[in-house]
Amino acid sequence: MxxxxxxxxxxxxxxxxxxxxxxxxxxxxxxxxxxxxxxxxxxxxxCNTNKRIDSQTKIYKELGLQRDKSIKHLNVILKQLGLNKYDEDYGMYSEHLIIFAGIALEKKNIDSVLEIGTYDAISTTILSALFENSKIYTIDLKNNDPIYKQTYSREDSEIRNRFNIARDKIIASRNNIEFIQMNSLAIMQTTLRKKKFDLIWIDGAHGYPFVCSDIMNSIALAHQSTIIMCDDIWESVDKSDQIYKSIASWETLNCLKYAELIDLYFFLKRVGKIHLNNKKFIAYFKLKDLSTI
Incomplete structure (x- = not known):
């Protein structure tokens, strides 16, 4: 001893x-x-982490983007906004932010952006800073909508009110964001139906029928060069629901690809080892040119 x-x-x-x-x-x-x-x-x-990053980087290259350069640019923007440096294990950060940064660097014709699913407006404000000369339209449910009140831990009225105030404060801090509170299912019944967006980010409810409608409406709001992205793509799930977890977007997008209506790419949402048991994708797609048919 x-x-x-x-x-x-x-x-x-x-x-x-x-x-x-x-x-x-x-x-x-x-x-x-x-x-x-x-x-x-x-x-x-x-398939170790380095191989996954290499595979991811090749998709960026195929799309005319550079992953490493995009991460550096993203971190410059995050610092300007007073947000944490990019780390896929921090909060809601994921590969979609790197892709946004890559598009901002390489694509010079992004004048209007549509985001379906505002949530806490962090992605919204990052979009507004990356595309500071663009108009950002972001859609989410009304504060009193039953679905809004019963999802994402907003059941308690005090917690929900604090969440709403924080979100609205973030939106108000940027002068190129227009926040529209409505059910995205009705988007084609509004004046937005007259617009054609350059970049569309689908991050609303992830199950049937919502995400299918959001995808099809986004296609209707797209032109030939529009980049459409969709969050939280599950290839398979143990149990589906309408809001969080479903194969709805996977099935819908692959049906559109099979019909030769879109060019479709899937990025890993997060590349780290700890996310392999909960693997999700981010879709990146554009309309095929059907003018000759």
Whole structure:
């Protein structure tokens, strides 16, 4: 015992061994977690993070974008806005922000942007800064809409009010954002139907019938060069719902691709190892030229 007291390395080793044993006991009590960890390691072995980044980078290149350059530009904008540096494990940050930055760098004809699904307006304000000479139209449900009140932890009225105030403050800080509160299903019944947008970001409800309608309405609001992007694409799910988790966008977009109506690309939403058991994609697509048919 006296040797252990005098030897700090031994004390550290014993402490670490105890912590490891504690973690192992927790895992043994949760066999599903063990299975998920094994699956995670297997998926990482098959295609490690560097390979996933390389694959992602190739898609950027095919679209005339540069991923590394886009990340640098995004971080400049985030700093200007007083937001955290890009890290896919921080909050709602994901690959869509890098793609936006890449488009802002390489595409000079983005004059009007439509965002379906404002949420907390963080993505909205980033869009407004990346495309500072563009008009950003962002759509979300009215504050008193039952779906709005019952989703994304907004059931409590005080929490919901604080959320609304924070969102509205962010929107008011930018002079090129127009916030429209309505159900996106009705978008073609408004004056927006007369517009053709250069960039459309679909991030509303992710299940049937909402996202299918948002995709088809976005196509109606697009011109030949419009870039349309869609968030949270699930290839498969254990259980579907209308708001968060569904294969609706995957099926809809692939049907459009099969019909040769769109050119479609899928980016991993997040490339890190820890996201492999919860793999989602971001879609990037444009209309095919059907004028010769």
């Amino acid at each position: 006296s040797f252990i007291r005098k030897n700090s390395n031994a004390r550290i080793l014993i402490k670490e061994s105890g912590m490891m044993a504690f973690k192992l006991l927790k895992l043994i009590k949760n066999p599903l977690k063990i299975i998920n960890l094994i699956k995670l390691e297997y998926l990482e072995f098959r």
